[in-house]
Amino acid sequence: MTKIMLLFFLILSLTAKSQKIRIDESLKQNIDLENLESPLELWINFLNSENDRDGAKYWNKSEIEEYGDSTYFQMSDLDYLGIGDKIKNLKFGLTVLSITQLDSLYKITSKFEIEINDSASVTPFIFHVYAKTDKSSADLKLFNPLPLNQQLYMSKCQIGNITYIYPSNHDFDKSLAKKQNRLLRNIAKEFDLDLGYYNYFFTIDRTTNFQLRGYDFHFENIGLEAPSGRADVANKIAYSNGCGEFYPHELIHLFLNPRYPNAHLWFLEGFCTYFGYSRGKTLEWHKHKLKNHLMNHPEINLNNLTELVNVDYLTGYRYVLGGYFIQLAYEKGGADMVKKLLSSGSSDEDFYKALETFLGIKKYSLNEYIRTNLN
Ligand SMILES: [Zn+2]
Numbered sequence: 001m002t003k004i005m006l007l008f009f010l011i012l013s014l015t016a017k018s019q020k021i022r023i024d025e026s027l028k029q030n031i032d033l034e035n036l037e038s039p040l041e042l043w044i045n046f047l048n049s050e051n052d053r054d055g056a057k058y059w060n061k062s063e064i065e066e067y068g069d070s071t072y073f074q075m076s077d078l079d080y081l082g083i084g085d086k087i088k089n090l091k092f093g094l095t096v097l098s099i100t101q102l103d104s105l106y107k108i109t110s111k112f113e114i115e116i117n118d119s120a121s122v123t124p125f126i127f128h129v130y131a132k133t134d135k136s137s138a139d140l141k142l143f144n145p146l147p148l149n150q151q152l153y154m155s156k157c158q159i160g161n162i163t164y165i166y167p168s169n170h171d172f173d174k175s176l177a178k179k180q181n182r183l184l185r186n187i188a189k190e191f192d193l194d195l196g197y198y199n200y201f202f203t204i205d206r207t208t209n210f211q212l213r214g215y216d217f218h219f220e221n222i223g224l225e226a227p228s229g230r231a232d233v234a235n236k237i238a239y240s241n242g243c244g245e246f247y248p249h250e251l252i253h254l255f256l257n258p259r260y261p262n263a264h265l266w267f268l269e270g271f272c273t274y275f276g277y278s279r280g281k282t283l284e285w286h287k288h289k290l291k292n293h294l295m296n297h298p299e300i301n302l303n304n305l306t307e308l309v310n311v312d313y314l315t316g317y318r319y320v321l322g323g324y325f326i327q328l329a330y331e332k333g334g335a336d337m338v339k340k341l342l343s344s345g346s347s348d349e350d351f352y353k354a355l356e357t358f359l360g361i362k363k364y365s366l367n368e369y370i371r372t373n374l375n
Helices: 002-013 025-030 037-047 052-058 061-067 086-090 145-153 174-190 206-212 248-256 265-276 283-296 302-307 317-342 348-359 363-373
Strands: 021-023 094-102 105-117 120-133 140-143 154-159 162-167 198-203 215-218 228-232 237-241
Touching: 021 025, 021 037, 025 094, 037 052, 037 086, 037 094, 037 105, 037 120, 037 140, 052 086, 086 105, 120 145, 140 145, 145 154, 145 206, 154 174, 162 174, 174 248, 174 265, 198 206, 198 248, 206 215, 206 237, 228 248, 237 248, 248 265, 265 283, 265 317, 265 348, 283 317, 302 317, 302 363, 317 348, 348 363
Parallel strands: 021 094, 162 198, 198 237
Antiparallel strands: 094 105, 105 120, 120 140, 120 215, 154 162, 228 237
């Protein structure tokens, strides 16, 4: 919500404030001394390009070939203003802060800051990219931070169907990874799901996750650190921070979602939460919390369930109650009954109809049913 509000405010207030590419004074003083002219010139030329497509000539060839000549710059969050072009975004206010050198690799750190008016500004990101000599042309070119940070700071280990990519300084817990693999195989077997091979990328906390992706500061990284994850189903990758080796929720999405593309979101999230936890906590933990929350809030009407979003920063309604419905179905009719919920359609109407048909809970009685039976 904050992001949307801020964007609205910015669009109103941004007039002719573009074209601000600056070099910080401390960096300026060290350019000659530290021989940093070439990487700095490369980065400035890139930023002064008309748009991303025009800037492609400063980027390394293999990433252009892999991602295309307008989407090679993979830091998608930099499209902060939603204009669909990173260079055009950065022109609203970029200061190059530093360039550090590690052998032949240059790390270029910049601050993206937009002035709203004379007394207010917003800094969505401090981020870095890399420059090094491109093998194909022998010229200095720009590189995305994640693949290089992965080489510098992450290790890899395959256990069963999962290739774990984790911080090199982390003591990898093989038994936990094996436990996870057994869990995934059992679920796949019981529900006739095709278990493939997946990459699972984890960091210790959210801050490290952002840093690996190139964001030394990210505007979404404010407040309490709590476990979270996400599934990139199309690319068969799960990401998490804060829970280490064991985060089955996102991995289940990778083989559940493709099998049930028309399932209602609440049943998908519910399945992953019941069998694979949510934010590192069991379904029982979330149910217990919701039960207390509902006792303190008699005004919450659960008859319009799908309009409800979050109980608090760790518990979302669709995870805890979605999980509860999957649990009820599983206890009532095993895997077959769960499959019926997952196959009952994606609209809210389909969702309420499935609850009535398969679990016998009518929409108008949801509030009473859940308040009486939860736990
Ligand atoms: Zn999920």
